Amino acid sequence: MKTYLECIPCFFKQALEAARLSGVSGKTQKKVLDEVALCIPGFPFTSSPPEMARIIYGVIKKTTGNGDPYLKIKEESNKLALSVYPRLKKKVEHSRDSLLTAVELAIAGNIIDYGVKNTLNVEEELKRILDKEDKVIRKENKSIFNYKSFRSALKRSNTILYLADNAGEVVFDRILIEEIKETHRDKKIIYAVKEKPVINDALREDAVSAGIGEKTTIISSGVDTPGTVLSLCSKKFLKIFKRADMVISKGQGNFEALSDCKRPVFFLFMAKCPVIAKDVKCGLGDVILLYKNKRIKKEYRSRLNGSPGE
Amino acid sequence: MKTYLECIPCFFKQALEAARLSGVSGKTQKKVLDEVALCIPGFPFTSSPPEMARIIYGVIKKTTGNGDPYLKIKEESNKLALSVYPRLKKKVEHSRDSLLTAVELAIAGNIIDYGVKNTLNVEEELKRILDKEDKVIRKENKSIFNYKSFRSALKRSNTILYLADNAGEVVFDRILIEEIKETHRDKKIIYAVKEKPVINDALREDAVSAGIGEKTTIISSGVDTPGTVLSLCSKKFLKIFKRADMVISKGQGNFEALSDCKRPVFFLFMAKCPVIAKDVKCGLGDVILLYKNKRIKKEYRSRLNGSPGE
Numbered sequence: 130m131k132t133y134l135e136c137i138p139c140f141f142k143q144a145l146e147a148a149r150l151s152g153v154s155g156k157t158q159k160k161v162l163d164e165v166a167l168c169i170p171g172f173p174f175t176s177s178p179p180e181m182a183r184i185i186y187g188v189i190k191k192t193t194g195n196g197d198p199y200l201k202i203k204e205e206s207n208k209l210a211l212s213v214y215p216r217l218k219k220k221v222e223h224s225r226d227s228l229l230t231a232v233e234l235a236i237a238g239n240i241i242d243y244g245v246k247n248t249l250n251v252e253e254e255l256k257r258i259l260d261k262e263d264k265v266i267r268k269e270n271k272s273i274f275n276y277k278s279f280r281s282a283l284k285r286s287n288t289i290l291y292l293a294d295n296a297g298e299v300v301f302d303r304i305l306i307e308e309i310k311e312t313h314r315d316k317k318i319i320y321a322v323k324e325k326p327v328i329n330d331a332l333r334e335d336a337v338s339a340g341i342g343e344k345t346t347i348i349s350s351g352v353d354t355p356g357t358v359l360s361l362c363s364k365k366f367l368k369i370f371k372r373a374d375m376v377i378s379k380g381q382g383n384f385e386a387l388s389d390c391k392r393p394v395f396f397l398f399m400a401k402c403p404v405i406a407k408d409v410k411c412g413l414g415d416v417i418l419l420y421k422n423k424r425i426k427k428e429y430r431s432r433l434n435g436s437p438g439e
Numbered sequence: 440m441k442t443y444l445e446c447i448p449c450f451f452k453q454a455l456e457a458a459r460l461s462g463v464s465g466k467t468q469k470k471v472l473d474e475v476a477l478c479i480p481g482f483p484f485t486s487s488p489p490e491m492a493r494i495i496y497g498v499i500k501k502t503t504g505n506g507d508p509y510l511k512i513k514e515e516s517n518k519l520a521l522s523v524y525p526r527l528k529k530k531v532e533h534s535r536d537s538l539l540t541a542v543e544l545a546i547a548g549n550i551i552d553y554g555v556k557n558t559l560n561v562e563e564e565l566k567r568i569l570d571k572e573d574k575v576i577r578k579e580n581k582s583i584f585n586y587k588s589f590r591s592a593l594k595r596s597n598t599i600l601y602l603a604d605n606a607g608e609v610v611f612d613r614i615l616i617e618e619i620k621e622t623h624r625d626k627k628i629i630y631a632v633k634e635k636p637v638i639n640d641a642l643r644e645d646a647v648s649a650g651i652g653e654k655t656t657i658i659s660s661g662v663d664t665p666g667t668v669l670s671l672c673s674k675k676f677l678k679i680f681k682r683a684d685m686v687i688s689k690g691q692g693n694f695e696a697l698s699d700c701k702r703p704v705f706f707l708f709m710a711k712c713p714v715i716a717k718d719v720k721c722g723l724g725d726v727i728l729l730y731k732n733k734r735i736k737k738e739y740r741s742r743l744n745g746s747p748g749e
Contacts, residue, residue, distance in 0.1 A: 134455055134465070137472050141448040155444070159484065162447050166479035169472060 238301025516607025548611025
C-alpha cells in the first residue's frame with residue numbers, strides 16, 4: 130500500500146508519542162517534530178507507510194538517544210495478554226468451530242495495539258471480547274472475512290509462515306498457532322518477528338515470553354520497520370517467505386508493507402486507521418481476514434491448485 | 440492559550456483539508472504540506488494556535504491560489520442553520536428559563552463547526568438537540584458553566600461585545616442576541632466578525648444573511664486569524680473591546696486567542712479538541728460557559744463592582 134497524504138498528520142502524532150515515551154524534555158520533543166518536518170518534502174510517496182515510519186523512528190532514536198521507547202509498554206502488554214491466556218484457551222475449547230474462534234481471537238488481539246496508541250481501555254475491551262457467548266466478533270464487523278479460503282489453504286499447506294505484529298498480541302497468535310497444531314500436528318509453523326525495536330512491534334523476546342517457541346520456530350525477518358518491508362528483509366527470511374505454502378500476516382503494518390506483494394497472503398487485522406479502511410474498502414473497526422491472491426505468480430498458483438506441496 | 444506540540448499533527452490535518460477543498464491536484468496538496476512542514480521549525484510556540492493557523496492558511500492561499508476554500512461550506516452551514524431557526528425560537532419561547540436555553544443553544548450551534556471539520560452528521564445532531572424536552576444540554580456535559588455570573592453581568596452591562604465564531608453558528612448567536620434584546624431593550628450589542636476569510640469563520644456577509652444586523656451593530660475585528668488575536672486587531676475594534684461592559688466570546692478559536700487577555704470575558708464553546716479540554720480541565724465534548732476574570736485590570740473591576748457603567 131502506498132502512503133497517502135492523510136498519513137502525514139499521523140506521522141507527527143506517532144513521532145510526538147514516541148518522543149514523549151522516550152522521556153525527553155519538551156524542547157527535545159519539539160526538536161523531534163522539527164526534524165520529522167524537514168523529512169516531509171523528501172518523502173517518496175510511492176513507498177509504503179512502514180518505510181516512512183522507519184525514517185521517522187530513526188529520527189526519534191537519533192534525537193532522543195532512546196532506541197526502544199515502547200519497551201515498558203511491550204512488557205505490560207505481554208503481561209496483560211498472558212493473564213487472559215487461560216480464558217482464551219477455554220473460549221476456543223468450548224467453541225463450535227474452534228479454528229474460527231481462534232482466528233477471531235488472533236485478530237481481536239490486535240486491539241491491544243490500538244489501546245497502546247489510543248485512549249481505549251484495553252482491559253475492558255478484552256473483557257468485552259471474552260464475555261461474548263460463542264461468537265467472538267459480531268457479524269456486521271466482518272465485511273471481508275475469507276475464512277473458507279483460509280481453512281482450505283491451511284489443510285493444503287505443510288509450511289506456514291506467520292508474520293507477527295505487536296507485543297501482547299503474540300499471546301493471541303499463540304492461541305491460533307496451538308489450534309492449528311492441535312488439528313494438524315504435521316504442519317511446520319514459522320513465526321517471524323522484527324529484528325530490532327520499532328514502536329511496539331514484537332521481537333524474539335516477546336514471542337518467547339508469550340510461549341510461542343514451544344510449538345513453533347521463531348525467526349527474524351531482518352527488518353526494523355513496523356511492517357515486513359521485503360526490500361529490507363534478510364535473504365534467509367525472503368527464502369522462507371517465497372517457499373512457504375501459506376503466509377499468515379498479522380496487523381495493519383504488515384498489510385501496508387505486503388498488500389501489493391506477488392504471492393498469496395492471508396491478512397488478519399483490525400482496520401483501525403481510516404486510510405487503511407478506505408484502501409481495503411471496509412468500515413473503520415472492521416475485523417478483516419483478507420485473502421490477497423490476484424497477483425499470484427505461476428509457481429504459487431500451481432502449488433495452490435494441488436502441487437506436491439498439498 | 441499557547442500552542443501545544445499536539446497542535447502540530449492537527450495543523451497538517453487542517454492544511455490537507457483546506458488544500459483539498461481548494462480543488463487543487465494531489466501534487467499541489469502535497470506541496471501545501473511540504474510548505475507547512477518547512478514552517479514548523481520556525482514556529483514560536485509561545486504564540487496561540489490561531490496565530491499559527493494564520494501562517495498555515497497563508498501558505499494554503501499562496502500555494503493553491505484559493506483564498507476562501509470554505510466558501511461553499513459556509514453558505515451551506517448558514518442555510519442549514521436558518522432552516523432550523525423557527526424551531527430554535529420556539530424552543531426558547533417554551534422554555535422555563537429562556538435566557539439559559541438561548542445560551543445553551545448558542546453553544547450547541549458550535550456543533551456545526553465540528554461537523555464541518557469532522558465526519559459528524561450535523562443535521563442529525565441538530566435534530567437530537569431540538570428534540571430534547573426542555574433542557575437542551577445534559578447536566579453531566581456542563582462541567583464548567585458560570586451561568587449565574589453571566590446572567591448578573593448581563594443585567595449590569597450596557598454595552599455588550601459579542602465575538603462571532605463560524606458561519607451557520609451565527610444563526611444560533613442571533614437566537615441569544617434576540618433573547619437579550621427581548622428582556623433588555625436598552626442594551627447595545629456589537630457583533631464582531633473576521634475581516635477576511637479564514638477556515639469557516641463568520642464574515643460580515645454571514646452575519647447579515649443570518650439576520651444579525653436587525654438587532655445589532657456588526658463590526659469587523661480586523662483580523663484574518665481563526666480567533667480574535669488582539670495584537671492583529673484594528674484600533675477601532677480594540678477600543679470597543681477595551682470599553683465594552685461585557686464580552687461574550689464564542690468558539691474555541693476565540694478562547695485560544697483570548698484566554699490570557701487582561702479583561703473579563705465570558706467564553707462560550709464546546710470543548711471539541713483534546714488539547715483545549717486539557718487546558719480548561721474539562722471533558723471532551725463538554726459545553727463550556729467559562730467566566731475568566733482572574734487577571735482583571737482595575738478599570739474593569741470598578742465597573743463590575745458598580746461603576747457609572749452599571
